[in-house]
Amino acid sequence: MKWIAMHVAAWPYLYLLGLVPALLALYLYAFRRKRQALAVFSGPELASRLLPGFSRTRRWVKTCCVLSAVGCLVLSLTQPQWGIDWQQVPRRGRDLIIMLDVSLSMMAEDVEPNRLERAKQSILPLIERLRQEGGHRLGLVAFAGRASLQCPLTLDYAFFLQRLREAGPETVTREGTLIGDAIEHMLSAFGTLEPEYTDIILITDGEDHNSLPLAAARIASLQQVSLYTVGVGDASRGALIPLPEATEDHTYVQYRGQAVRSRMQQSLLLEMAQLTGGAYVPAGTRDIELDRLYQDKIASKVRRDIDVDAREGLVHRYYWFVLAALMLLAIDMLVRERNLSSEGGAG
Known part of the structure; x- marks a missing residue:
């Protein structure tokens, strides 16, 4: 000693x-x-x-x-x-799964530098808060036209941050936005979830291409999994979507010769959160305060012993x-x- x-x-x-x-x-x-x-x-x-x-x-x-x-x-x-002296300290925490929309619409620049980068930046204060508390496991799912498990539930926050930095439109193999499919993939990718200790944070602009997200939310509700939906982007005027490889003729995504304006879908995200007993955060073009969402809605929830940590005390x-x-x-x-x-x- x-x-x-x-x-x-x-x-x-x-x-x-x-x-x-x-x-x-x-x-x-x-x-x-x-x-x-x-x-x-x-x-x-x-x-x-x-x-x-x-x-x-x-x-x-x-x-x-x-x-x-x-x-x-x-x-x-x-x-x-x-x-x-060395003390055996039990680490207590919850499982937080971040579902991050990496579709092309998340490249819209109605927030700086764009919706996707703003979403990534908002996750950093949350991770720091969880690091200080200790004991929480983090997982990451990136989705667009298909969902991809980027990080399984882990206490290794450095690995989670690495996978978060790498997440982008190129992470998934299919374009489009299928929120419903992503939720169903998440529910199966992490195996048997313990709903009383699990929280799902969905960060998206809410655009969906007929993947039945409300039906997927009902499935999550049946499994007693709460969804916390975070809406990113302008819900009224919307914004143009820059092409990853712009040309002189086409700088933004077009449909039938017209530039597409992407608008954040508030009503969909609100209904999904209500169906699962979660909460909707209308971030819009403001800062996304995920650490505040955690403080207000998640921090007081029951935690379980994950493992035992030997610490100097x-x-x-x-x-x-x-x-x-x-x-x-x-x-x-x-x-x-x-x-x-x-x-x-x-x-």
């Missing part, structure tokens, strides 16, 4: 150490009043006969014991810690101060201000 300087976990209790000088002042005041009262009642010679065996040293020993005991109790309240030492306080109070009770042998001899 390593040893380091003392650390206090509850430092505000240190203010209570002000009780020690306050008590000392009360003791001094009481001693003074007692001397004054005795001086009024009798002279010095009579006082020594009235109080045989009295010892100022013993009185100060008792006073110091009480004051030191109070100081030790206050220090115990601050939860003093020193020394480092500070060792609590408050009990030494409690023991010292009890010993000091015991000494105070045993020590008398008058010497009984002297008192008996005087009698």
Whole structure:
């Protein structure tokens, strides 16, 4: 076990150490009043006969014991810690699966730099939050005309980030957007999900090519899996979709000679979330606050033990101060201000 300087976990209790000088002042005041009262009642010679065996040293020993005991109790309240030891800490968490739309419509530039990159950037604060809490597993599914499992559920956030950076339209083998098929693929790709510990975050502009996403949402609902849908993109005017390999004649995606404007489909995403008991986040062209979604909707949910992690931890030492306080109070009770042998001899 390593040893380091003392650390206090509850430092505000240190203010209570002000009780020690306050008590000392009360003791001094009481001693003074007692001397004054005795001086009024009798002279010095009579006082020594009235109080045989009295010892100022013993009185100060008792006073110091009480004051030191109070100081030790206050220090115990601050939860003093020193020394480092290995501790077995269970990691508790949930399974979060990110479903990321990587279709061509996600390349629309109604948000900077485009919908897909904005979605990726929004995932980073969420990962940092999960990293700080520890114990949560992350999975990634990229989809367009076909879904592709990019990252199985893992505690390796570095691997998840690598797969997230690589996700793009080229990740999947078919163009288009089939949200319903992607949900069904997700439900099967991860095997038997534990719905009470699983959350699905779907990030998309909501455009779908007749894949029956509401039917897929009902299937997820039957399995008691909640969908949190995040709508990205302008829902009113929409935006043109840049071609990956633009030419002089065709810079944007066209249909029957007309440039296609992609609009975020709010009603679809809202209904999907409602069907599964999840929540809909209408991010639109604003920042996508996935960390806030986690805080408001997911963080308070029940967690399970995933594994046990060995970590270095500070060792609590408050009990030494409690023991010292009890010993000091015991000494105070045993020590008398008058010497009984002297008192008996005087009698």
